[in-house]
Amino acid sequence: MRWIMHVDMDAFFASVEQLDNPEYRGKPLIVGGRAHRGVVSTCSYEARKYGVHSAMPIAQAQRLCPCCIFVSGRMWRYVEVSQQIMKIFSEFSPCVEPLSIDEAFLDLSGMEHLVGDITALGPKIKTRIKEATGLTASVGLAPNKFLAKLGSDLRKPDGLVIIKPEEARNFIAPLPVNKIFGIGKKANEELNKIGIFTIGQLAVCDKIYLKNILGNNTTLVQNLALGIDDRQVENSREPKSIGRETTYGDDLLTQKEYHDALWNLSQQVGWRVRNSGLVGHTVTLKVKYRSFKSVTRSVTAETPVSLDEDIFALVEKLVAQVKWAEPVRLLGVTVSKFATAGELVLDFAHDEKREKRNATLDALKNKFGEQIIKRGK
Numbered sequence: 001m002r003w004i005m006h007v008d009m010d011a012f013f014a015s016v017e018q019l020d021n022p023e024y025r026g027k028p029l030i031v032g033g034r035a036h037r038g039v040v041s042t043c044s045y046e047a048r049k050y051g052v053h054s055a056m057p058i059a060q061a062q063r064l065c066p067c068c069i070f071v072s073g074r075m076w077r078y079v080e081v082s083q084q085i086m087k088i089f090s091e092f093s094p095c096v097e098p099l100s101i102d103e104a105f106l107d108l109s110g111m112e113h114l115v116g117d118i119t120a121l122g123p124k125i126k127t128r129i130k131e132a133t134g135l136t137a138s139v140g141l142a143p144n145k146f147l148a149k150l151g152s153d154l155r156k157p158d159g160l161v162i163i164k165p166e167e168a169r170n171f172i173a174p175l176p177v178n179k180i181f182g183i184g185k186k187a188n189e190e191l192n193k194i195g196i197f198t199i200g201q202l203a204v205c206d207k208i209y210l211k212n213i214l215g216n217n218t219t220l221v222q223n224l225a226l227g228i229d230d231r232q233v234e235n236s237r238e239p240k241s242i243g244r245e246t247t248y249g250d251d252l253l254t255q256k257e258y259h260d261a262l263w264n265l266s267q268q269v270g271w272r273v274r275n276s277g278l279v280g281h282t283v284t285l286k287v288k289y290r291s292f293k294s295v296t297r298s299v300t301a302e303t304p305v306s307l308d309e310d311i312f313a314l315v316e317k318l319v320a321q322v323k324w325a326e327p328v329r330l331l332g333v334t335v336s337k338f339a340t341a342g343e344l345v346l347d348f349a350h351d352e353k354r355e356k357r358n359a360t361l362d363a364l365k366n367k368f369g370e371q372i373i374k375r376g377k
């Protein structure tokens with residue numbers, strides 16, 4: 001069962017200023033100015049009452065709210081607080097996807113085994129943030145990213161919205177369609193013109209009528225309206241790719257030479273991929289010739305790979321797509337498009353013998369260093 005939390009700090013920059021400068025508290029405050037190209041970066045909730053909002057030109061904000069306090073902002077301080085918050089996020093989940101300096105998605109799926117009631121984590125993280133930083137956050141807790149973000153936005157500031165999967169569709173149905181991320185002013189107007197004002201109306205509308213307005217996004221948006229969103233929380237601490245490349249002292253000339261060199265690189269990459277606990281769908285081969293011309297070829301396999309032999313098998317496929325007429329000065333092998341944990345469970349071709357062999361060699365390399373052993377093919 002999926003549980004995703006979206007945590008978003010309330011009026012972040014302005015709240016930090018009010019925290020550090022008690023004389024600003026309870027007053028309309030605008031952070032922005034020259035450093036932000038003359039637009040409002042963040043404003044306190046007191047300023048919002050005057051109609052001021054982010055991205056508004058400072059001059060306009062001054063007209064709307066002459067009594068506002070204007071400060072230019074202290075980014076170093078916001079980064080400092082941001083790091084505190086991100087650290088708290090990582091206490092709650094190993095899988096955190098920061099969206100900006102003051103908000104992130106946390107994947108809490110499967111944690112009921114550890115914490116019992118997952119919904120209790122909502123108030124808990126708010127309290128933890130308040131105690132550590134003195135600031136308030138708004139939290140959305142739901143079965144997917146769309147609903148979680150929608151939830152955190154709904155009762156700002158200091159909000160907490162929990163949307164249970166069985167309630168999701170009814171919960172969002174009465175909300176205006178522009179609550180769906182990506183439905184801007186224009187699409188909103190067009191939808192209103194054909195009589196669609198709420199998410200519930202959008203959910204049941206025939207696609208034929210939506211196609212003109214939403215184009216290629218019709219199915220995606222309608223799924224969101226039904227409360228369906230399969231996007232994963234992307235853990236940013238994981239690397240996007242793991243690769244190794246070598247420039248050879250003497251250019252490689254024969255098929256055997258580059259074959260051996262690529263097997264060697266595949267092992268180096270495989271070891272690193274497995275040590276990171278990852279498996280990747282895509283393998284990329286890079287070849288640079290004596291003339292400094294270079295080519296890159298990639299292949300994406302349905303089953304993700306991490307074993308030396310599997311990586312090398314894909315490399316060999318790519319070898320067939322590259323010309324080897326010229327001497328080679330550099331070769332590179334990279335594994336990318338890492339699978340998410342959920343994907344691993346099923347379609348994984350188990351080969352115990354090979355897995356054991358890889359594991360034994362990994363243990364040796366981890367203990368004595370990578371150079372301890374090189375495998376023949």
Ligand SMILES: [Mg+2]
Pocket residue numbers: 008009010011012102103
């Ligand atoms: Mg925020």
